[in-house]
Every structure is written in structure tokens, then in C-alpha cells.
Amino acid sequence: MNYIAVDWGTSNFRAISVREGQVIRSVQDTCGVAKCERDALAEILRQQLLRLEEAWEPSLPVLLCGMIGSNIGLADAGYLTLPLSFSDLLGKGRVLNGILPNPLTLRPGISDPRVNEICRGEEMQLAGAIALTDAHTFAAVGTHSKWMTIDRQQQRVTGLRTLMTGELYQLVLNHSVVGKGLPPQVASASAFSEGVVVAQSVGAQHSDLVSELFRCRGRYIFGKLDPAFAASWLSGLLIGHEILCGHPINASVCFIGSQALLSLYQQASEVLGVSCSTLEAETALIAGLNEVFRHAG
Template identity: 35%
Template sequence: MTASYIALDWGSTNLRAFLYQQGECTAQVRSERGITRLEGTTPQQVFNDIIAPWQSLKLPVIMAGMIGSNAGWVDVPYLPAPVSLDALGQHLFPVSAALPAKAWIVPGICINRADNCNVMRGEETQLLGALHDSPASLYLMPGTHSKWVETDGSQIRDFRTAMTGELHHLLMSHSLLGKGLPAQQSAGDVFHQGLSTGFSQPDITGRLFEVRAAHVLNRLDKSAVSDWLSGLLIGSEVAQMLRLFGHQQSVTIIGNPQLTERYAQALSLAGVRWQAFDGDQAFQSGIRRIVNAMGD
């Protein structure tokens, strides 16, 4: 395929589009029109709007993320793990609707075993880039649904998902823990205290109500409840996942700096070395490799 193309990272809540000309990213667009925020429009209408400024270039489009889910544009079949990420470019799913450009969707990856049922969409593209630019045996991809991914060379061997980000949102917004609280403020020391508690006692079900009791009894500032809960949940997640994947000397965190920093604190607490790899860089590197594979 030509070195000129359009790449879309299309998730549940956000959409990012990148224009590549002769291998260089020359423009990008960010939108909040993820597949859960289409506001009455169809994916095809959003697609047409997003690429409209570049439509005259008549470039092929590669899309990754939740746009390929059963809640997206086309329900693209998963590739079963273990799977080589280098093969992604040979399994793209063509979008057959009438479009102003040829378009394909990158397939997600699944695990379907008695001891582990898991799926990912979008992360596989970032992982492809990270595996070649920052090789590691264990990757952590923090977010609403954090992914922990075990690799071997270019192959995904196993992965797990932790709903830590969503749990934090649900507990703060729709449970007794968040009722009657003032605006939340950043409190790094409180976050670290929660982190230590969650890491040392990862089975936190019996301690969640204490988040409320602590501020009712004036042992926790009401404006720092969010950071305490965040630390508690992240500490628990890291302890459980490190136990699940066995002893790890090093973990590579893929994502934005804010979340990377929080998980880096947890890994440091666990005595595990870590390195960060930017999520945008990982995605763009992965898409470039997928495009190159299409041209083979």
C-alpha cells in the first residue's frame, strides 16, 4: 500500500484521525464522537464528516478500536490468541458500504478458555507498535478497562482486563460512596495511602464501605475521597495482576502520562521496574506496520 493513508483510532468515547502523506503525519483531528456518543448520527455519517477535509486526496482508511465491535459500525470477528501481531495487516475487514474512500477495520483479539474469557479492540494496534519499538514480556495499558498483556516475541500469549476505571466512576457517581461530597481535589499523599492499602490487602470488597465511613468520621477529607478510592482500586489491581502473571522484573506501561504516573507509583510500591511508552506513538507505529503488511 502507498505510504499515504488515513488512520482512525475510534473508541467508545473518543475518535482520533491521523493523515499520513508519504509516511509522515501531516494533520490530525480529535473528536468526542466515539461509538457511544454518536448523538443520533450513524458511524458512516461521522466517518464522512471526519475525513471530509482530506476526501479530495482519495486515500485509503484504516480504522481500529470499538468501531469494529457489535456496538460499532461492523462486528468484525476476533482473532483468537495466541496470535502474532505481525499478522494483523493480513486480516483486515473491508467496510463494504458506499464510502468516499476504501476503508478497513483492524480485527480485535480474544481469549476463549474455561479459565479466561477476554476481548480487546484497539489495544492490539498499540501493542503491535510497542512490541517493535519497546519490546517487553508484560504490558500494562491503563484506562477505563485496563489491559495486562503477556507477550512472547511478536505474539500475544495471554491477557486480562481490570475494570478499575469504570468501577471508580460508578462508585463515585452512582453509589453511597460518592453521595454528598464536595468537588474533589488532587491529593497525592491520600492517593498513595489508598494505594498501599489496596496493594497490601487486594481483596478490597470488605473495605470499600470504609471509604465512606472514613470521611463521615472525619478521618478522611471529603474532597480527597476520589483519590483515596483510586489508590485503593489501583493498588488492588496491581497486586492481583502481578500475582496472576507471576514474578515480573519489569513492566511497560502504554498510555497517557496521567494514568501512567498513577500505575507507575503502584509498580514502584511493588518493587517492579517500569518504563512508559506513549499511547499515541504506539498506535501510530502499529498502524504504520499494518499498512506496510498490506502492501506485502
Template identity: 30%
Template sequence: MTSYIAIDWGSTNLRAWYYRQGECCDERRSEAGVTRLNGRTPAEVFASVTDGWPVNELPVVMAGMVGSNAGWLSVPYLSCPVALNEIASRLTRVEDKAWIVPGLSVNRPDNQNVMRGEETQLLGAAQLAPGTYYVMPGTHCKWVRAEGGTIADFRTVLTGELHHILLKHSLIGAGLPTQRPDVQAFQAGLETGAADSSLLARLFEVRAAHVLGSRPRESVSDFLSGLLIGHEVALMAKEFMQSAAQPLTVIGGRSLAERYLSALKLVGLPAQWLDGDRAFRHGMRSIADELDH
């Protein structure tokens, strides 16, 4: 069984795992994402987070924004459609210290998209939960279509980022008290967003509803979340998915994944959940296995 080091290096955080004979014997976390280096170089952060690990003896594989033009080294994207089994053979070496996984891209007149980090989750998901469609919630949610081990197409929806911007930097969230969980508000938002294509017109109503006293001011965040996710899922089910015959897989943390599972159920799409960390680590293991051969 392979011994290796895997690093998930994103914009704001970094996670690293040391595996010996297939078993994780140490795990480390850092807030030194590529946008939070605080004056240090990526090489210095790498040395700090792997201190004491046998980085000169084992394969070290990194994925995520570390391979972007804002990261350690700008690694070219692989253009879709692309076979997932090509990823392990298209790694880029950085300073004789580690390998960086390439991201994926789509560059067509009707769709221009990129991803970094999610491709490694997809590599793991293809083995743990093989299927045709994957939804990957997050700040920038990815909707992915696979065909027999090949990533055929994907799109990105900025639902998470839009929720944050509207709540923190727009009139919608101005002057609100601390928000509290509200399942009913979220569900109401889901139903509204999924049923109404006029999302732009609905957004101001999020503010008007609490100003007029018809919705608790503490529940605005959950209603807005439901509104955006409901609209996203209904739109993508119609515009992106060619068939709903097979269950799709939601890849991510449980809390956010459950919101998407609720939205998918509302629009009549069967779905299953796969933990994002599990998918990522499984994908990294498959890459490390290839390097070991």
C-alpha cells in the same frame, strides 16, 4: 514512505490522522464515538471527519469499537495466542471505504476476554518497547503477556469503571464536595490496596473515614483511586505475571500511567512508560505499510 489515513474510533470519541509520505499533515477529533452518533450513521460520521481528505486514493485504517457489534461493522476477533504480524493480513473491508482492524480474544474456561483498539497499540509497542508484559490502564485496564511477537494471553480489570461507579453512583461518593488532587491520599490508598486482599471490606471504609473525619472529604477520589489501583496491581502481579525478570511497559496517557508506575514500584516491579497515542499511531503505520506492499 506510506501515505494513509488512520482512525481511532472508540465508544465516546474519534481521532483521525492524515499522513503524507510518513508525515502527519492533519489531525481531527470528534465526540462522535460509536455510542454518540446522535442519529447519524457511521458512514455519515466518517464522511464528515474525513471531509477533504483523499479517502478514495489512500489506505484508510480504523481500529477500536468501530469494529464491535455496536459499531459500523462487527469484525471477528482473532483468538489468542496470535502473532502480531497476522493483524495486517486479517483486516475487514467496510463499504469500500476503509479497513477495520480485528480485535483479540481469549476464550478458555479460566479466562474469557476481548479487546478492541489495544491490539493496535500492542503492535506499535512491540516495535517501540519490546517486552513480555504490558499494562494498558483505562476504564478497562488490560494486562497482556507477549511471547516473541505473539500475544499469548491477557486479562481485563474494570478498575477505572469501578472508580467512576463508586464515586458517582454509590453511597461512597454521595454528598461529596468537588474533589481535589491529593498525592498523600492516593499513596495511602495504594499502600492499603496493595497490602490487603479484602478489598470488598475496605470499600465501605472509604466512606466511613470521611464521615468520621479521619480523611478530608475532598480527597476521597484520590484515596479510592489508590485503593483500587493498588489492589489491582498487587493481585495481577501475583496471579497473572509468571516472571518479573523483565521490565514491563505501561501503555497510556501520562497522568494515569504515572499512577500505575507508582503502584508497580510499590510492589517491586520495574516498569517503563510508553505514550498510548505514540504506540497506536506506530501500530497503524505498520499496518498501512503492509497494505502499501
């Protein structure tokens, strides 16, 4: 399995050269789809692939996933609708001709119109996680965390839910009164855990998360929280709330993401008593695309 994987989302770009199913070189950039003019996307892709140097060859298939396959990307690859068989998840994408000398394919996203949910990019991480683990519930965590459930007996993806944890964290911390006037922030494991515990009490009391977001400010104003730890407390509150909302009762969850985020989700899960495992996003993505090639025969 020799190919180039491109994970091109709203904010970031990543190209990965794969030989015999293993990563040999990768490049990253902040030229996310939303930051680029649509007419410039093809040229940006060409220039980024050249950064792979000897790991790029014009004969290598290029598989693209993420927002590059949306209506603001190179072309709209559409969505596959849940419930979705594993076979269809790994099926053919949209072939684009005339953009690169390489064979170029856009992977479709997945959707569940029953609950107005859509997802692009994380579906390939899910495909890899299905192959690498025995879990039934998965959460690809980040700006917009995607919680996905599967039925292994029926070989189907059955559920999709988005929780805007990362974006809400950034908005509250950087664009609301809660974050105004704070000193430089210092990571605090104890403040993070305190935030998780508050999220747990919000859920137990059927209380209001929106009120607790503002009370973060009240906590440091009244000296109950070190202002330098406000970001950690807020992160704990939101991640704790996400886990409580997203995971089925008594089920284990496999978190997929960056190592930094995975450590936070592990810590929150320990506080909440939730069984979990972790998988780095790139590992899951490459495993998923390898499965696409195996499926194609």
C-alpha cells in the same frame, strides 16, 4: 506510509492523518460508537474526516480500530484468537466498500475464549509497543485496562486480561454512597499513595477489595481521610489493586495510555516496587498501524 488512522471507541472518536509514518494532523470528538445511531455512523465518519481539511485526501487508505469494528459499529470485523502470532496480529482486516471514496479497512480485535476475554483497539497499541520496546508484559490502561503478555522468542501474543479499573472508579465515585456528599475533589499524591498501600495490604492479607471500597467512606467520616482527597485515595486503591492483579511476579510492565494516567500508574508502581516503563497511546497506535503497512509490503 500515508494513511488515516481512526480510533473509534465506545465513548470517543479520533482521526489521525499520517504521512511517511508521522502524524501531521488529528481531530477528536466525543461521538463514541455507543452514543450514535448505527445507521448514522457512515455519515459521522465522513463529516469527521472532513475536519482533517487538507490532511484528508480521497486516495488515502483509512484504517479503523476499536468498537467501530464490533456488532454495534459499521460492521463486525471479528476477533483473532490467542495464542496469536505477531504476523497474524498485523494481517489483513475487513475491507468495506461503498462507504467512503477512500479504501476503508476495519481492524479485527483479539480474544481468548479460554478465559472469556475480548479486546478491541488496544491490540494495535500492543503491536506498536512490541515494535518500540523490549517489554513482555503490557497494560493499555483506561476505562477497561487491557493487560497483554507476549512471547518474543515464539513471536506470539499469549495472554489477555481485562481489569475494569476506570469504569469501577467512576461508578463508585459518582453512582454510589461512597461519593455522595463529597466536597469538590482535589488531587493529592499522598492520598493516592495511601490508597495504593491499602491495596497492597488487601492483597497480602487475601482480604476483600469490595469491603475496602466502602471503607473509603468510613475513612472520611471518621476523619482519617480528608473528604476532598477521597477520589485520589480511591484511585490509588483501584490502580494499586489492578497492578497487583495484572502483572506477573518479578516482571516489568509497559503501561500504554494518556499522560495523565501514565503518571498515576508510575506513582503506584513506585509504591509497589514494580518495574515499569510508559508509552503514550497515540504513539503506540501509530507505530502499530505503521507495522501493519510494513507487514503488507
